[in-house]
Amino acid sequence: MQTLRRLAPQIVTLLAVCLLVTLFFPGFLDISMSGGRLVGPVIDILKRSAPVALLAIGMTLVIATRGIDLSVGTVIAICGAVAAWAIAGGMGLWAAVALAIGAGLLAGLWNGVLVAVIGIQPIVATLILMTAGRGIAQLITEGRILTFTDPGFAWFGSGTLFGMPVPAVIWIVTGVVMAQLMRRTALGLLVEAIGINRRASALAGVNALVLLIAVYMASGLCAALAGIITAADIRGADANNAGLWLELDAILAVVIGGNSLLGGRFSIAAALLGALIIQTIDTGILLAGFPSEYNLVIKAGLVVIILVLQSPRLATEWYFWRRSVREGPPPATTKEHAR
Amino acid sequence: MKLKTLLASTVAMTFIGLAAQAQTVGFSQIGSESGWRAAETTLTKQQAEERGIDLKFSDAQQKQENQIAAIRSFIAQGVDAILLAPVVATGWDSVLEEAKEAEIPVVLLDRRVDSSDDLYLTAVGSDLVHEGKVAGEWLVNEVGDAECRVVELQGTTGSSPAIDRKTGFEEGIAGHDNIEIVRSQTGDFTRAQGKEVMESFLQAENGGKDICALYAHNDDMAVGAIQAIKEAGLKPGEDILIVSIDAVPDIFKAMADGEANATVELTPNMAGPAFDALDAYWKDGTMPEKFIQTESKLYTPEDDPAGEYESRKDLGY
Numbered sequence: 001m002q003t004l005r006r007l008a009p010q011i012v013t014l015l016a017v018c019l020l021v022t023l024f025f026p027g028f029l030d031i032s033m034s035g036g037r038l039v040g041p042v043i044d045i046l047k048r049s050a051p052v053a054l055l056a057i058g059m060t061l062v063i064a065t066r067g068i069d070l071s072v073g074t075v076i077a078i079c080g081a082v083a084a085w086a087i088a089g090g091m092g093l094w095a096a097v098a099l100a101i102g103a104g105l106l107a108g109l110w111n112g113v114l115v116a117v118i119g120i121q122p123i124v125a126t127l128i129l130m131t132a133g134r135g136i137a138q139l140i141t142e143g144r145i146l147t148f149t150d151p152g153f154a155w156f157g158s159g160t161l162f163g164m165p166v167p168a169v170i171w172i173v174t175g176v177v178m179a180q181l182m183r184r185t186a187l188g189l190l191v192e193a194i195g196i197n198r199r200a201s202a203l204a205g206v207n208a209l210v211l212l213i214a215v216y217m218a219s220g221l222c223a224a225l226a227g228i229i230t231a232a233d234i235r236g237a238d239a240n241n242a243g244l245w246l247e248l249d250a251i252l253a254v255v256i257g258g259n260s261l262l263g264g265r266f267s268i269a270a271a272l273l274g275a276l277i278i279q280t281i282d283t284g285i286l287l288a289g290f291p292s293e294y295n296l297v298i299k300a301g302l303v304v305i306i307l308v309l310q311s312p313r314l315a316t317e318w319y320f321w322r323r324s325v326r327e328g329p330p331p332a333t334t335k336e337h338a339r
Numbered sequence: 340m341k342l343k344t345l346l347a348s349t350v351a352m353t354f355i356g357l358a359a360q361a362q363t364v365g366f367s368q369i370g371s372e373s374g375w376r377a378a379e380t381t382l383t384k385q386q387a388e389e390r391g392i393d394l395k396f397s398d399a400q401q402k403q404e405n406q407i408a409a410i411r412s413f414i415a416q417g418v419d420a421i422l423l424a425p426v427v428a429t430g431w432d433s434v435l436e437e438a439k440e441a442e443i444p445v446v447l448l449d450r451r452v453d454s455s456d457d458l459y460l461t462a463v464g465s466d467l468v469h470e471g472k473v474a475g476e477w478l479v480n481e482v483g484d485a486e487c488r489v490v491e492l493q494g495t496t497g498s499s500p501a502i503d504r505k506t507g508f509e510e511g512i513a514g515h516d517n518i519e520i521v522r523s524q525t526g527d528f529t530r531a532q533g534k535e536v537m538e539s540f541l542q543a544e545n546g547g548k549d550i551c552a553l554y555a556h557n558d559d560m561a562v563g564a565i566q567a568i569k570e571a572g573l574k575p576g577e578d579i580l581i582v583s584i585d586a587v588p589d590i591f592k593a594m595a596d597g598e599a600n601a602t603v604e605l606t607p608n609m610a611g612p613a614f615d616a617l618d619a620y621w622k623d624g625t626m627p628e629k630f631i632q633t634e635s636k637l638y639t640p641e642d643d644p645a646g647e648y649e650s651r652k653d654l655g656y
Contacts, residue, residue: 286539
């Protein structure tokens with residue numbers, strides 16, 4: 001019940017965006033079964049939101065520690081390149097997946113060490129890999145789009161599991177596992193403690209160093225999964241474009257999810273709803289058939305409206321307005337009396 | 340080593356009877372921004388070797404100051420000509436004047452500059468509007484009088500290839516009311532975006548049953564869209580005709596599999612026409628036209644796509 005109350009603004013927003021899209025494209029909510037798989041715009045959104053949703057899971061944890069991870073979009077490119085390189089080199093499906101995940105964890109370890117051990121500001125520490133990483137990915141692919149035909153690996157991008165697209169299953173399962181891990185154990189509480197006050201939590205006995213590194217590695221892991229999906233989707237690794245600017249969408253998803261960039265309390269489910277909202281807007285714009293010059297303006301306009309409606313200031317105003325309607329005008333006359 | 344190449348090229352030049360001694364040409368390339376540009380570099384080197392020209396290559400890594408420095412060093416070395424693929428259009432006046440004073444002809448490759456046209460010998464490039472027109476005309480011939488609803492995957496919004504290729508295609512299909520562009524969206528010239536946007540086109544057009552053809556501003560977006568069409572249970576190339584531009588190796592692979600119908604070549608061999616013009620200029624001072632337009636050749640499954648794939652895949656695309 002409490003969770004539902006926490007998620008209410010995001011759920012309402014998502015429904016409102018869906019309604020808006022339906023106005024412009026009436027068939028939006030149609031879902032049909034075709035050849036053992038569900039088909040429809042909504043299913044497409046669940047599938048297409050996979051990269052941002054996965055990034056948002058890791059990003060939520062990083063932001064909860066009062067950090068930020070700008071490198072995730074680039075880590076997608078690196079992991080995609082590693083996976084494609086391994087597949088094209090004939091190393092087999094599981095070796096490719098393992099190497100890609102290893103590359104993601106390594107990238108997270110690098111970020112985590114820079115932030116937790118050396119003490120560089122997170123935005124700068126992760127900026128290093130954000131800039132350098134695309135070069136690393138290009139070195140792996142030798143500057144071209146590295147393609148492969150392995151149907152087993154392509155399954156991660158376009159296969160189906162129980163009628164659902166595999167990318168959707170991957171992000172939902174990852175989200176549920178991560179949320180349970182955080183909330184069924186004290187881990188989530190400890191992460192929040194670090195975000196609120198790292199020194200105080202360290203003095204209270206929280207191993208901040210290890211936890212911080214672990215959080216950045218979790219973000220790297222999520223980016224690796226997103227990288228595998230992205231590469232499998234187009235059956236190739238495009239080092240120049242894979243995951244480009246997705247770190248910003250992931251941060252936006254976390255913020256739309258009502259999480260504070262100042263760290264502390266966090267909700268993975270809300271961030272995932274944020275990712276769904278972003279993707280619904282993206283897909284909605286494509287379905288509505290506006291000229292492409294409008295895409296970014298419409299997206300930005302909707303995001304501003306959503307963030308304004310969710311702002312704490314407006315929530316307070318709304319609360320007082322509702323109370324004043326219920327209780328009649330405030331007793332302003334008494335003041336005049338006193339004078 | 341240098342003497343050896345010099346000797347070998349001299350022999351080659353005398354053999355084809357163009358000049359008595361080997362010419363030296365400096366080539367300032369933008370960098371390796373895309374597969375197409377890598378192929379352009381490979382082909383320029385190949386062309387120079389075939390003609391026995393000693394090519395001095397300089398990679399500018401997408402920076403104009405590197406290109407200006409390279410041109411100055413070519414002038415100092417006293418090369419016989421300079422090839423320049425300019426990274427931006429403006430800011431070339433002074434360095435081009437220096438080359439002119441040194442009486443070294445400059446040939447622009449692929450992109451143009453805003454300088455006065457007496458500062459360079461000629462520019463070799465493709466007409467992007469014409470490319471779109473060739474694609475449009477192919478579609479007109481292919482569908483005849485049948486009704487055809489076309490979806491279009493545009494390049495990056497506002498970029499000149501996207502604007503020109505859109506204009507050209509519309510010119511190509513003008514006057515044929517049976518062909519109509521029903522949806523047009525940007526796919527940012529990438530595979531991933533091409534696939535995602537095509538998925539939404541398919542959803543919006545009755546599962547793709549209402550779409551007769553796809554026109555993509557580059558081959559990469561078409562390759563992504565082909566996957567989306569296959570995943571929607573339709574046959575690309577049959578249920579939906581595919582026409583795109585660039586002629587990169589992967590589209591020939593799709594064409595060999597019967598999944599693409601036509602592509603218009605943006606040839607990476609800009610150096611061939613450039614060297615032809617230079618040879619004529621060196622020989623008797625013939626001034627070429629100020630703009631040499633490369634051929635926008637149309638490739639269809641009749642043009643041995645499998646063979647084209649084999650011959651292109653090692654060019655560095």
